[in-house]
Amino acid sequence: MKLLLLTLLALGAAAAPCSAQTAEAPAAPTVTLADLRTPTSPAFTLLGIAPTDIERPTTPRAFAVSLLSALRDGDGSLLPRDFALEVAPYWLVQRPKLSFKEYSDPTSLQSLKQTFSLSVAATKGSKEEIALVGDATNIGIGVRASPVAGHPPAKRVELTKGLRLAQTRALVIGELLDASANPTAPVPAAIRTELDDLARAEVDDPVAYKKMLKEIETILVAALAADSPDAKARVALQKMAVDANARMSKVALEIQAANQQRVGWVVDVAGGFVVRSLTVDTSNTEVTRGGLWASTGYSGTNTHGMFLVRLLKNRADPTQAETTIDAGGKISHRIDQLTLSGELLWRFDQSEVKRSSTTERAVVNIEYRVTEDVAITSTFGRDYGNTTLGLDGTTIAILGVNIGLGKLPKLLLPTK
Amino acid sequence: MANPTSLNTSYVVTPGNDITVSVLFGDGQFGTSILRVLKKIKIGDLDEFVMGTGTALRGKTATIKSIVTDVNDKTNNVSAAYTIDGGPQPLEFVLESVVENQGDSERFGVEISFV
Numbered sequence: 001m002k003l004l005l006l007t008l009l010a011l012g013a014a015a016a017p018c019s020a021q022t023a024e025a026p027a028a029p030t031v032t033l034a035d036l037r038t039p040t041s042p043a044f045t046l047l048g049i050a051p052t053d054i055e056r057p058t059t060p061r062a063f064a065v066s067l068l069s070a071l072r073d074g075d076g077s078l079l080p081r082d083f084a085l086e087v088a089p090y091w092l093v094q095r096p097k098l099s100f101k102e103y104s105d106p107t108s109l110q111s112l113k114q115t116f117s118l119s120v121a122a123t124k125g126s127k128e129e130i131a132l133v134g135d136a137t138n139i140g141i142g143v144r145a146s147p148v149a150g151h152p153p154a155k156r157v158e159l160t161k162g163l164r165l166a167q168t169r170a171l172v173i174g175e176l177l178d179a180s181a182n183p184t185a186p187v188p189a190a191i192r193t194e195l196d197d198l199a200r201a202e203v204d205d206p207v208a209y210k211k212m213l214k215e216i217e218t219i220l221v222a223a224l225a226a227d228s229p230d231a232k233a234r235v236a237l238q239k240m241a242v243d244a245n246a247r248m249s250k251v252a253l254e255i256q257a258a259n260q261q262r263v264g265w266v267v268d269v270a271g272g273f274v275v276r277s278l279t280v281d282t283s284n285t286e287v288t289r290g291g292l293w294a295s296t297g298y299s300g301t302n303t304h305g306m307f308l309v310r311l312l313k314n315r316a317d318p319t320q321a322e323t324t325i326d327a328g329g330k331i332s333h334r335i336d337q338l339t340l341s342g343e344l345l346w347r348f349d350q351s352e353v354k355r356s357s358t359t360e361r362a363v364v365n366i367e368y369r370v371t372e373d374v375a376i377t378s379t380f381g382r383d384y385g386n387t388t389l390g391l392d393g394t395t396i397a398i399l400g401v402n403i404g405l406g407k408l409p410k411l412l413l414p415t416k
Numbered sequence: 417m418a419n420p421t422s423l424n425t426s427y428v429v430t431p432g433n434d435i436t437v438s439v440l441f442g443d444g445q446f447g448t449s450i451l452r453v454l455k456k457i458k459i460g461d462l463d464e465f466v467m468g469t470g471t472a473l474r475g476k477t478a479t480i481k482s483i484v485t486d487v488n489d490k491t492n493n494v495s496a497a498y499t500i501d502g503g504p505q506p507l508e509f510v511l512e513s514v515v516e517n518q519g520d521s522e523r524f525g526v527e528i529s530f531v
Contacts, residue, residue: 058491088490096442096495096510103444103488114444114490160446167448167483168459170521174481175450245521248485252519255446255487 033328033343036308038293041086042142042272043119046289051084051121060092070122081137084121090114104156104259108147115146125276132317135279138288142272150262150299159258163251170244176237183231185224187217263299270294276316288316305331323350337369343381359383363396373404419512422525428503429470429530435502436464439482442495442510447484449496453477470503473530480528485521494522 039045041054055070057063070083090113102110118141125136187195195217203209225231274289290313297306307329315321325348332341345361363381370376380397429435439462441447451458453467454476467478484494492515500507511524 091491091493094443094493094495094512095491096497096512097440098442098444099440100444100446100487163446163485163487164448164460167446167485167521170483171448171450171459171481174523248483248521249517249519252446252485252487252521256489256518259487259489 031326031345031347033306033308033330033345036293036295036310036326036328038144038268038270038295038308039142040144041117041119041121042144042270042291042293043121043140043274044084044142046142046272046274046291047121047123047138047140049084049121049123053084055083055085057085057087058091063087063092081122081124084119086117086119088114088117090116100160105151106149111149112145112147115144115149117144118142119144119272126316129276129316133276133278137277137279138274139277140272140274140289142270142291144268144270146266146268148265148267148296150264150266152259153261153263156255156258159251159255163248163255166244166247166251170241170248173237173241173244177234177241180234180237181230183225183228183234184221185228187220187224191220265296265298267296268294274316289314302334303332305329321351321353323352324348325350339365339367339369341365341367375402376400377402421511421513421522422527423509423511424527424529425507425509426529426531427500427507428505429474430503431469431471431474433470433502434466435468435470435473435500435530436466437462437478437480438464438499438501439480440497440499441482441484442497443491443493444488445484445494446487447482447494447496449480449482452479464501470530476530478528478530480526482524482526483521484524486515486517486519489518492516492518492520496524498526500528 044051055066057066066085070085103114106114120141122137122139125138129136195213199210199213270293272291273287275285276288278284292311293309295306295308298304308327310326313323326346328343328345330341330343332339343363343365347359361381361383363379365377365379367375367377377400382395437451439449448460449462451462451465454472456467458465467473480498482496484496486492486494493512494515495510495512497508497510513522515522
């Protein structure tokens with residue numbers, strides 16, 4: 001371990017003068033692997049928006065209502081101006097034949113069906129677009145799917161066992177509640193006689209009056225029976241039933257979270273385009289932006305790898321039209337406390353009027369976790385190419401120490 | 417109108433044949449059932465579970481109570497498909513519901529009279 005620490009420090013020391021160079025790099029926005037990830041909602045990504053109010057219909061009727069209301073709110077125009085919708089068609093109807101196993105460990109076809117989603121959004125044209133072509137509405141349409149979705153992590157098995165146990169407990173408590181007698185106790189004779197006398201009274205609304213008397217009697221009986229063994233058993237069982245429901249809900253949410261952490265091979269694809277429609281002439285429409293994304297990755301116990309490709313076309317301003325293909329990959333492997341990772345990034349400018357040549361970035365990262373709170377990291381590599389990736393073509397070399405300042409939670413065990 | 421979450425039905429048995437029951441929880445959800453028939457109690461998955469012979473079951477009743485929990489974050493729909501087989505005709509029916517919140521559970525109840 002000492003040797004390893006010394007090696008990391010030596011790498012960092014050698015890198016120190018170069019770090020200063022990277023610090024002086026131009027402040028252009030850097031393209032990172034995260035930028036190439038397949039977006040959840042391609043339509044929103046292409047429009048460059050992050051709407052907070054997104055319609056997510058879950059039934060065909062709600063879907064139709066969303067579309068109709070969007071068109072109605074179109075500000076007098078046929079097209080909506082401020083609208084965002086995301087829908088997974090497969091889940092719009094009940095799927096009584098889809099088992100938990102088929103859903104969580106799907107075949108490619110099933111995965112394609114259950115992950116396919118459509119995103120649609122509309123926004124007003126940007127200031128630059130309005131200056132260029134006049135008032136306009138941009139409508140983005142995108143689709144996304146994961147034909148290969150890997151499988152959930154091993155802890156899901158333990159969680160489903162926990163849910164089975166919680167459901168069994170709830171069923172058993174339900175059986176006991178059904179079997180337990182409804183607690184009852186006789187009303188004292190004097191009150192019984194008076195209640196019977198009052199029941200014969202002449203009133204304006206006999207039905208409501210009888211109902212009221214019955215309620216009074218029920219409350220009396222419950223109060224009188226409150227201390228009976230039956231009543232105590234029911235109260236205890238009802239409390240257990242509430243706890244069982246809470247337990248089932250907690251485990252179910254943990255299973256939902258575990259299902260999101262896919263391991264094994266995963267393939268995600270997405271695509272979309274933006275149509276611009278002029279307000280003065282809605283028949284004047286053109287496709288101004290388009291994008292395609294594909295990513296594949298593998299997550300194992302200690303090894304993770306991913307490869308991402310993105311194609312973007314943007315001709316919102318024809319004089320600045322550009323087509324770019326970005327590709328990147330990362331692989332990391334953990335050996336005990338040591339994590340080694342390598343990252344590559346390319347950009348190919350396919351525009352008619354090229355604004356840059358192929359650019360690349362290659363980085364190796366070594367991280368050693370000294371304690372749970374402290375990690376030493378060393379990053380070295382090279383940016384090749386010009387500033388379109390926000391990179392200056394210099395050597396990258398960074399030595400860092402990450403220190404966690406938060407307190408670790410402590411579990412206090414009860415003392416006898 | 418909300419879907420019914422319980423059902424009383426009857427099933428014509430064939431004397432001598434084993435009568436089975438299966439419960440499939442749909443919509444990618446996870447469920448557990450308790451079956452009570454004759455003197456048997458079975459808790460867990462019911463997959464072609466033999467309740468008894470037609471002769472033994474005729475005139476008797478089976479009750480199945482199921483809990484299905486929403487473990488699928490893509491939908492709040494929950495459903496259970498019940499299949500009774502072994503008689504002249506299989507009997508299939510589906511009970512469906514929609515839970516209010518992610519992680520909620522729904523209870524279904526079925527009572528089958530054997531004739």
